[in-house]
Amino acid sequence: MYGRFGKIKTHPGKRDEMVEILLRAADGLSEFEGCYLYVVNKDKTDPDTIWVMEAWRSQDDHRASLALAETQAMIANARPLIADLSGGMEFNPVGGKGLTDMTD
């Protein structure tokens, strides 16, 4: 499994718009079987920061999702809202509640 925890800092006041784009992206991944989790979170203290927690069957599945036409359109819509994408990280999901059901 392949996991990501990505930080997205938007331009001031653009977080809600970005959240909507990301929730639509998550909806678009609902039938993508290589994606186990794509959870959108608002930072508690910075009003312009979003954290996306992702778990994928493999890094190749994540790469394949980036090539989808829907993903490319989402990225094009999102780009003007984004101020900074640094500060994320990758890890290896092992299991747990919310993940076990998908990998059994």
Next chain:
Amino acid sequence: MYGRFGKIKTHPGKRDEMVEILLRAADGLSEFEGCYLYVVNKDKTDPDTIWVMEAWRSQDDHRASLALAETQAMIANARPLIADLSGGMEFNPVGGKGLTDMTD
């Protein structure tokens, strides 16, 4: 909703043992309806670091889980393995794949 991304650094060589404890904790939460996600991840570069991504219906649900006898026993088992717990964060989950199903 209430979210946490917790960093656990174990004493050298103790990560696998800690992962097993956390997976049992996640299993114990399977019927706890206030817990939506409890996902255990291994850091990709530090062999002694674990990240736990959690989503709860509310912060009160998280607090209630800490009071469970099973949780207290888990914490007692885990404590000798832990070197450091700093470096985590809290946030507000909004939705997304893996979360929507539980909150609809």
